[in-house]
Amino acid sequence: MVTRRGFLAAGCCAACSTPAFGALAASGKAKPGLSTFAYDRVRLGPGKMQDQLAHQHRLFMGLDDDRLLKPFRQRAGLPAPGADMGGWYDDSADFHIDVNDWSTANWHGYIPGHSFGQYVSGLSRYVAITGDPATREKVRGLVTKYADTISPRFFAGYTLPAYTYDKIVIGLIDAYRYAGIKEAGPALDKVTDAVLPVLPEKALTREERRQRPYASEAEIWDEPYTLPENLFLAWELGLGERYKDLALRYMQDAALFDPLARGQSPLAGKHAYSHVNALNSAIQAWYATGDEKYLKAARNGFDFVVRQSFATGGWGPNEELVGPDDTETLLKSLTETHRTFETPCGAYGHFKIARSLLQITKDPRYGDSMERVLYNTILGAKDTTPKGETFYYSDYSDTASKFYRDELWPCCSGTFIQLAADYGISAYLRDGARLYVNLYVPSTLKASVGDLPVSLRQDTRYPLEPTTEIAVDPARAGRFSLMLRVPAWAGAGSRILVNGQPAGVAARPGTFVELDRVWWPGDKVRLLFDMAPRLEPLNAAHPEVVALMTGPLALFPLGHGEVKLTRAQWLSARQQGAEWRAGNVAFKPFMAIGDETYRLYGRLV
Numbered sequence: 001m002v003t004r005r006g007f008l009a010a011g012c013c014a015a016c017s018t019p020a021f022g023a024l025a026a027s028g029k030a031k032p033g034l035s036t037f038a039y040d041r042v043r044l045g046p047g048k049m050q051d052q053l054a055h056q057h058r059l060f061m062g063l064d065d066d067r068l069l070k071p072f073r074q075r076a077g078l079p080a081p082g083a084d085m086g087g088w089y090d091d092s093a094d095f096h097i098d099v100n101d102w103s104t105a106n107w108h109g110y111i112p113g114h115s116f117g118q119y120v121s122g123l124s125r126y127v128a129i130t131g132d133p134a135t136r137e138k139v140r141g142l143v144t145k146y147a148d149t150i151s152p153r154f155f156a157g158y159t160l161p162a163y164t165y166d167k168i169v170i171g172l173i174d175a176y177r178y179a180g181i182k183e184a185g186p187a188l189d190k191v192t193d194a195v196l197p198v199l200p201e202k203a204l205t206r207e208e209r210r211q212r213p214y215a216s217e218a219e220i221w222d223e224p225y226t227l228p229e230n231l232f233l234a235w236e237l238g239l240g241e242r243y244k245d246l247a248l249r250y251m252q253d254a255a256l257f258d259p260l261a262r263g264q265s266p267l268a269g270k271h272a273y274s275h276v277n278a279l280n281s282a283i284q285a286w287y288a289t290g291d292e293k294y295l296k297a298a299r300n301g302f303d304f305v306v307r308q309s310f311a312t313g314g315w316g317p318n319e320e321l322v323g324p325d326d327t328e329t330l331l332k333s334l335t336e337t338h339r340t341f342e343t344p345c346g347a348y349g350h351f352k353i354a355r356s357l358l359q360i361t362k363d364p365r366y367g368d369s370m371e372r373v374l375y376n377t378i379l380g381a382k383d384t385t386p387k388g389e390t391f392y393y394s395d396y397s398d399t400a401s402k403f404y405r406d407e408l409w410p411c412c413s414g415t416f417i418q419l420a421a422d423y424g425i426s427a428y429l430r431d432g433a434r435l436y437v438n439l440y441v442p443s444t445l446k447a448s449v450g451d452l453p454v455s456l457r458q459d460t461r462y463p464l465e466p467t468t469e470i471a472v473d474p475a476r477a478g479r480f481s482l483m484l485r486v487p488a489w490a491g492a493g494s495r496i497l498v499n500g501q502p503a504g505v506a507a508r509p510g511t512f513v514e515l516d517r518v519w520w521p522g523d524k525v526r527l528l529f530d531m532a533p534r535l536e537p538l539n540a541a542h543p544e545v546v547a548l549m550t551g552p553l554a555l556f557p558l559g560h561g562e563v564k565l566t567r568a569q570w571l572s573a574r575q576q577g578a579e580w581r582a583g584n585v586a587f588k589p590f591m592a593i594g595d596e597t598y599r600l601y602g603r604l605v
Contacts, residue, residue, distance in 0.1 A: 029287060029288060029289070029290060030286050030287050030289075030290045030295075031287070032287075032356070032359035032360045033359065033360060033361070033362050033431060034358065034359040034360075034362055034429040034430065034431050034436060035359065035429065035430055035431070036355070036359070036425045036426075036428075036429055037424075037425060037428055037429070037430065037445065037447065038128070039125060039128035039129045039178065039421075039424065039425060040128060040129055040130070040131065041424075041428075041445060041446050041447060042129075042424030042425060042427055042428060042443055042444070042445050042446075043129070043424065043443060043444045044423060044424055044441070044442065044443050045441075045442030045443050045444065045457075045458070045459070046442055047441065047442045048379045048591060049379070049420070049423045049441055049442075050442070052378075052379070052381075052383075052416075052420045052423075053126070053420040053421060053423065055383050055384075056122060056384070056416060056417040056420045056421075057123070057126050057135070057417075059384055059386060059417075060119050060122065060123055060417060061123070061134070061135065061138060062386060063085075063119075063386075064082055064083075065082075065138075065141055065142060065145060066080075066081045066082025067082045067083055067084070067085050068085070068116060068119065068142065069082075069116075069142070069145050069146060069149065070082050070083075070084065070085070070090075070091070071085075071089065071090060071091035071112035071113040072112075072113050072116070072146060072149035072150075072154060073149050074091040074112075075091055075112065075149075075153055075154045075156075076149040076150075076151055076153055076154060077153065078148075078149060085388060085408070085409055086108075086387070086388055086408040086409060087107070087108065087110075087388055087407040087408025087409040087410065088107060088108075088109070088110040088111050088114060088115075088407055088408070088409050088410050088411075089111075089112065089113060089114065089115065089388070089408070089409040090108060090109045090112060091109060091112040091113070092108050092109025092112070093109065094106050094108040094109050095107060095108060095109040095110045095159070095218075097216070097217055097218060099217050107406075107407040108407070110159070110218070110407070111159060111160055111163065111164060112158075113154075113164065114160070114163065114164045114167060114411065114414075115167060115409060115411060115413055115414030116142075116146070116167070116168065116171065117164075117166075117167035117168035117169065117170055117171025117172065117414075118167050118170065118171060118413075118414025118415060118417065118418055119142075119171070119414060119417065120139060120142055120143065120171035120172070120174065120175055121167075121170045121171045121173075121174040121175075121414075121417075121418050122414075122416075122417030122418045122420070122421050123135055123138060123139050123142075123179075123417070124139050124171075124174035124175045124177075124178040124179040124181075125174060125178055125418065125421035125422065126421055127139060127178055127179040127180075128178035128179070129421065129424065135179075136179050136180070136181075139175050139179040139181055140175075140179070140181050140183075142175075143171075143172065143175045143181050143183055143184050143187060144181075144183050146187065147183060147186070147187040147190065150187065150190045150191050150194055151194055152194045152197060152198075154194065155194060155195050155197075155198045156198075158198070159216060159218045159219055159222075160218065160219070160221060160222045160223070161195055161198045161199060161222065162195075162199055162200075162222045162223055162224040162226075162227055163221075163222055163223050163226075165191065165192075165195045165199075165227070166223070166226050166227050166230060167414060168191055169188065169191075169192075169227075169230040169231065169234060170230045170233075170418075172184040172185075172187055172188040172191070173188070173230060173233055173234055173237065173239075176188075176237065176239070177237055185239050188234060188239060189239075189240065192242075192243075192246075199224060200224060201249075202224075202249060202250065202252075203224040203225040203227070203249075203250040203251065203252040203255075204224060205225075205252070205255045206220050206221070209222070221271075223271075223274045224250050225250065225251075225252040225256065225274070225275075225278050225281070226274055226277050226278050226281065227246070227247070227250040227281075228246075228247035228248070228250050228251050228281035228284060228285060229247075229277070229278075229280045229281040229283075229284050231243045231244070231246045231247035231250070232244065232247045232281070232284035232285065232287070232288050233284065235247065235288070236287075236288075244288060247281075247284070247285070247288070248285075251281065251285055252278065256275070256278060256297070257282055257285075257293065257294060257297040258293070258297075260282075260296070260297035260298075260300045260301045260304075261293040261294070261296040261297040261300065263300055265300075265301075265304045265323060265324045267301070267304055267305075267321040267322075267323070268321065268322055268323030268326065269320055269321070269322075270320065270321050271319055271320065271321075272315060272316025272319050272320055272321050272342065272346065273316065273319065273342050273345040273346050273349055275301075275321060276301075276302075276305055276315075276316075276346065276349045276350060276353065277345075277348075277349040277352075279297070279298045279301045279302060279349075279353045280298075280349065280352045280353050280356065282294040282295070282297045282298040282301070283295075283298050283353065283356040283357075283360075286298070295360065298353065298356070298357065299357060299361075302353055302354070302357060304321075304324060305321065306369065307324065308321065308322050308324075308326070308329075308330065310330065310340070310341070310396055310538075310547075310600065311376075311536045311538075311547035311549060311554045311600065311601075312341070312372065312373070312376035312377055312394070312396065312547075312554045312590065312600065313350070313369060313372035313373035313376055313377060314340060314341030314343070314346060314373065314376070314377050314394055314396070315341060315346065316341060316342060316346060317329065317330065317333035317337055317339065317340050317341070318333070318337050318339050319339065319342055327539055327540070327541035327542070328541075330538055330539060331538060331539075331541075331542055331545065333396075333397070334396065334397050334398050334545075334599075334600075334601060335397065335398055336397075337397065338393065338395040338397050338399075338400065338401075338403075339393045339395075340393060340394055340395055340396040340397065341377060341393060341394040341396070342392060342393060342412065343377050343378055343381055343391060343392065343393065343394045343412065344378060344381060344390075344391065344392075344412035344413075344415045344416035344419060345411055345412050345415045346373075346377070347373050347374070347377050347378040347415075347419055348415040348416075348418055348419040348422075349415075350369070350370070350373050351370055351373070351374075351419060351422060351426055352422075354366040354367075354369050354370045354373075355370065355425075355426055358370075358429070358438065359429065362431075362512070364438075364485045364486070364487075364488075364510060364511060364512050365488060365510065367438040367439065367485045367487075368485075368487045368488055368489070368510075368552070370426060370438070370439065371439055371440075371463075371487070371552045372552050374439070374552075375463060375552050375553055375589065375590070375591060376552070376553065376554045376589070376590050376591075377394050377590065378416075378419060379590070379591040380394070380402070380589075380590035380591040380592075380593060381394075381416070382402055382404065384413055384416060385404075387408060388408030388409040388413065389404040389405075389408060390404060390405055390408070390409065390410050390412050390413040390416070391404060391405075391412065391416075392404070392405035392410055392412045393405070394590070396599075396600040396601075397599065397600075398562065398599045398601070399560060399597065399599070400556075400597065400598050400599055400600070401595070401596075401597050401598070402593065402594070402595070423441070424443065426438065426439055427439040427441055427443050427445070428443075428445045428447075428456070430447065431483075433449050433450070433479075433480045433481060434480070434481040434482075434483050434514070435447060435449070435454070435456065435480065435481070435482055435483065436483040436485070436512060437456070437458075437470065437482065437483065437484050437485060438485055440458060440460055440462045440463075440468040440527070441458060441460070441462075442458055442459060442460055443457075443458050444456070444457045444458075445457075449474075449478065449480040450478075452474055452475060452476065452478040452480070453474070453475040454472070454473070454474045454475070454478075454480070454519075455471075455472075455473040455474075456470055456471070456472060456473075456482075457470070457471040457473070458470050458471075459471070462529075462551075463529075463531070463550075463551040463552050463553050464553075464589075466528060466529045466530070466531040466551065467526065467527060467528050467529065468526070468527050469524060469525070469526045469527075470482070470524070470525040470526075470527075471522075471523075471524055472519050472523040472524065472525060473521050473522065473523075474519050474520070474521060475521070476521070477518055477519065477520045477521075478518065478519060479516070479517065479518045479519070480516075480519065481514050481515060481516040482514070482515040482525065483512040483513070483514055483515075484496065484512065484513045484515065484525070484527060485512055486507045486508060486509055486510065486511055486512075486513055486527075487509065487510070487529075487551070487552065488509050488510035489509065489531075489534070489549070489551060489552070490507060490509040490529050490530055490531075491509075491529075491530025491531065491532050492530060493528075493530035494507035494509070494527070494528060494529050494530045495507055495527075495528045496513060496515070496525065496526070496527055496528075497525070497526040497527075497528070498515065498517075498523065498524070498525055498526075499523060499524055500524075500526075503515055503525070507527070507529075529551060531550045531551035532550070532571075533548060533549070533550050533555075533570070533571045533572075533573045533580075534548075534549050534550070534571070535547070535548060535549070535567065535570055535571070535604065536549050536554075538601060543604070544603055544604045544605075545601050545602075545603065545604075546570065546601060546602060546603070546604050547600055547601050547602075548570055548573055548580075548582070548587060548602075550573075550580070553589045554589065554590065554600065555573065555580050555587035555588065555589060556587060556588055556589070556590060556593060556598040556599065556600055557585055557586070557587055557598065557599055557602055558579075558585075558586045558587065558588060558593075558596050558597070558598050559586075559596075559597060559598070560597055562599075562602065562603065563585055563599070563602030563603065564602065564603040564605045565582060565583070565585070565602065565603075565604070565605065566604070566605055567604060569582055569583055570582060570602075570604065573587060578592055
């Protein structure tokens with residue numbers, strides 16, 4: 001049984017056996033052991049991932065520029081034609097909260113224009129994938145029109161300036177590097193000048209912010225500790241030395257990274273997504289400075305989050321993390337909340353940090369974690385609607401259902417398109433003549449090994465079927481290695497075949513298996529995974545509260561009633577069409593659930 005405890009133990013073993021987590025370049029900056037491929041090297045094949053990317057692209061291409069730019073123009077005192085977007089996005093005085101009576105809250109106008117930069121980022125990544133000229137012109141228009149609105153007036157009295165500035169930064173960076181919009185560089189300088197007067201002198205914690213004057217509780221929620229990731233990227237792109245200086249200024253060392261580097265968790269009670277996202281700032285700080293403290297903080301922080309995760313890989317019920325000794329919060333959440341995992345945002349942050357740690361360590365457990373989150377959270381999300389209805393929380397409660405957040409255009413509307421655009425770059429990586437297959441998803445990779453063009457194509461229904469096939473098609477015969485991730489949960493019956501014959505290497509769980517050979521056009525690799533049902537407990541304190549797993553999939557019991565089964569009954573579950581059944585209990589994976597009621601956990605009797 002592979003559990004979160006096993007994930008952490010594997011990490012300890014990997015840390016002891018791996019000679020280095022990367023390298024230091026001659027400049028003193030750190031470098032990863034594995035590199036991702038450019039966006040245009042990977043194309044998704046038919047399936048949910050392709051469908052989500054296509055839907056998100058259509059959605060934002062269909063939104064009128066005037067609507068997207070309206071709050072910026074209004075706050076700049078410019079003519080602002082077009083209909084309101086609604087929800088969080090509008091420039092409205094309606095926003096109101098009362099911490100003593102949350103039922104009176106009005107979220108209309110909460111963070112005007114907050115996700116604009118993420119929409120630009122997602123569209124820019126789509127340009128990088130496809131080269132689509134219409135999307136590039138959409139991005140160009142949004143950037144140049146937005147630049148005309150930039151002034152300090154936008155941030156005057158703004159509730160969460162760092163929060164929205166961070167998203168504008170990534171939008172302008174991605175427009176610059178992926179869509180070739182050079183006007184994004186001067187726009188970044190202009191918006192940075194506009195926001196600096198209202199940013200704090202350092203990355204204040206919420207407790208520190210509360211000690212200063214504030215007009216609204218929401219001002220305490222600003223997130224300057226997430227700024228360094230994208231500011232470091234701006235510096236790396238050559239957009240200005242000041243962005244490195246600003247990134248270092250907003251590293252939350254004393255309150256976050258220093259204790260994490262020492263192996264101590266300061267995460268209890270902290271906002272879940274933003275603090276997991278902040279781990280990506282630690283990665284960028286390690287790249288920029290070579291300081292091992294930041295790599296240790298990122299690794300340890302990720303392990304603390306995995307330790308408090310549900311069987312789905314999701315975390316943060318009610319958007320809060322828990323301490324390492326808290327054994328009860330996850331259990332209580334199954335009956336006390338439907339706000340279990342902030343899905344598009346959480347999956348986006350999780351994928352970024354897991355992908356980075358995989359690149360640095362070459363440890364396949366990070367790929368295992370990515371696929372668990374992929375299949376059990378984001379691929380089950382409801383589509384965002386043109387009106388702005390957005391899937392926000394995955395519900396793992398004992399009376400669960402899928403639902404949209406009440407307010408239109410919340411934060412998850414921005415991260416969803418970014419995450420969908422990143423599916424391809426998460427699937428394959430490389431190290432010289434070694435091509436790593438990290439995710440088993442319908443897709444095609446176009447790569448070169450030296451001067452040898454190579455194509456890999458996956459046709460698969462994994463994990464709904466326990467197999468995947470990879471067509472290897474070099475332009476001519478040539479030697480290189482395929483590195484195949486064998487998940488830690490893989491059973492003893494897992495096998496690897498090349499052209500229908502045993503590959504001669506064992507499918508050892510929890511490793512990247514190397515196939516080093518001369519490859520010929522038309523070669524085929526087939527992986528067959530032993531995905532026998534297994535049980536995963538909620539945590540060590542509650543071994544009787546279990547989720548049914550097969551491979552990376554959590555199987556959700558359908559219906560209202562509590563599920564109590566013996567171990568033999570749980571493990572008797574077998575797939576029957578689109579469902580699994582154990583006696584009279586039907587199960588579905590999250591991505592197959594529609595309007596049914598369901599739960600994640602049952603009881604072992």
